[in-house]
Amino acid sequence: MKPFNHKDAKTLAEAKTALAGGKAAIIAGGTDLIGQLKDNIFCQYSDGRYGKLKAGAVPPVYPETLVNIKTIPGLDSIKEEGGMLKIGAATKLSDIAANKTINQKYAALAQAASRVASPHVRDMGTIGGNIAQLHRCWYFRKPENRFPCVRKGGTQCYAMTGDSRYHTIFGAVNMCLAVHPSDVAPALVALNAKIVTDRRMVEAENFWDVKNPGNTVLAVDEIIKEIQIPTPPTGAKSAFQKFAIRKSIDFPIVNCAVMVAGKESRICLNAVAAKPYRATKAEAVVAGKKIDEKLAEAAGEAAVADAKPLAATKYKVQIAKTLVKRALNAAV
Amino acid sequence: VYSLIDIPTNSNLGIWQGEHFMSDNEINTNEGGGFNRRSFLKSAGVVVAGGTLGAGLTLTQKEAEAAAGPATPATITSYRCSIDRMEFNTYDMLLRHYDEAHKGAIHPVTVKFKVNGKDQEVLIEKNWTLQRTLQMKLGLSGAKQMCDRGACGSCTVIINGRAVLSCTTLAVECAGKSIETVEGIAQNPKWKPLIDSYCKWDAMQCGYCTPGFVVSAKALLDKNPNPSEEDCKQALAGNICCCGTYPRHPTAIREAAPLITGGGA
8 A cells, every 4th residue: 555644533523624625535444445545446547558537537546644433432333212223334334233223123234234245344344434435346446547437537437348247237327337336225225214424414315326436425524424214113124135146255246125114115226226226116016015925026027127237237137136026025 | 385485575565656665684684573484484393384373283382382472572672764764762753853854754653552462562654554564563474465455364363352354454543452363362272272173174275364264263262152053154254265175164163162261361
């Protein structure tokens, strides 16, 4: 890694001051960030061999300072109060996966947290970092910025002409085919969570609603403070399913979280588009009905009705369909 | 085997511009307090790819202690500028030197933590990972650099009771924490049954990943003294062995579990 400064923030205000100017980055678990820095994916390399940046584009730069937010007290708590589950942004994923309340009432979140990467990564990675991690695409993540793609301010998406087998099935956003790889994200969308930053509250559904090169709606000096999940209505059940090539230490090919609560059912897929994809058509199919094998299958069909897969990602449509079915069956 | 027992040198680490590296000679003479793995291997008289564990070979107590407790000074004796290699007696003098000679440059920091129960103080760059600090500054080469991206588990250490990856942990963030490495586990008589069981069941081939597996297994047995096979698989899910020794690990751990009693943490 290139040299950088390191600052332990004691309060949110201190962290915010250090972040202002856009030359610093937040480090919590560091499992995504340290990899980015080691691979130097944002290096300014561009000799024009593989493409050029757009005129006037300002690609992200290597951070001069890392601001450690693990040292802010109270940012890693799990508590239930006022009909809300409140999870501090720096709460470790393993703590979420092991928490009793979350396992009982918010099963999808516990299951999702327990399927992230490996036990070691879950003991380091935080929920805030998991939802704010950068997109996954092997061209975007290629070390030394070998492919200056649209997500970095370039002019083309290399996956369009290259290998796109792990990419989107719901179309490109601003020419980029990369997918959001978070396991926790669909669970938060399905459970209707709200993401509280130091200055506002964002619905989980809208948290990733930006065009690239943006990743989340967060401003450069904005910090996720807390994740709030309303207590599901009585009788509601949730479940999470993930398909990956390896059982552990792997990103999802497709994952799916559902919450079944009478008319309020929510179904969310991830790793199929640039942001977690809420399958509203599938929700309409199951709304207010008793879920059985047939209905779950119909919901699976409806979830991928709008899919526009690439030639190489047609298989993901089948997986998405099946995961919706399995998740619904698991939530009954 | 030769490449495995060679300490990484400038050729494969010094890829970033502006970072300052020690040569192999300097590691030998200055950083590890006269101890490194090569001298350990020489003195132990065996070539053990895994550093502390070898196929069919159990460590004697003396060897284990030699691996765990190198003659590293617990405090820093000399503060060296990483740009022009000048030595200073105090940290303040080093900072003053940076102020005068390298204005605006990022200076090294001192970090105190506890490694295998022993208080340590090291002078490191802020961008150093814990794995690198353990290896380069303390001569503890048990936590291996393999993928260096947090995807293989070879660099597993236990920090404050959690088994984590030292290649993706910044050493500056470990200040005040208690770190256990495979050397500390091998040295502790309490965990001898685990090491012996690993050797008995030959749960290794090249042995490069084995320290990571042993640390993960220790972290599992700390939480769950009587793990099922499924528990073992879950706990070791973050460790990758390219020789494919996976089925033997649960056997080795489960056989050792009832034998591990008392004798300190």
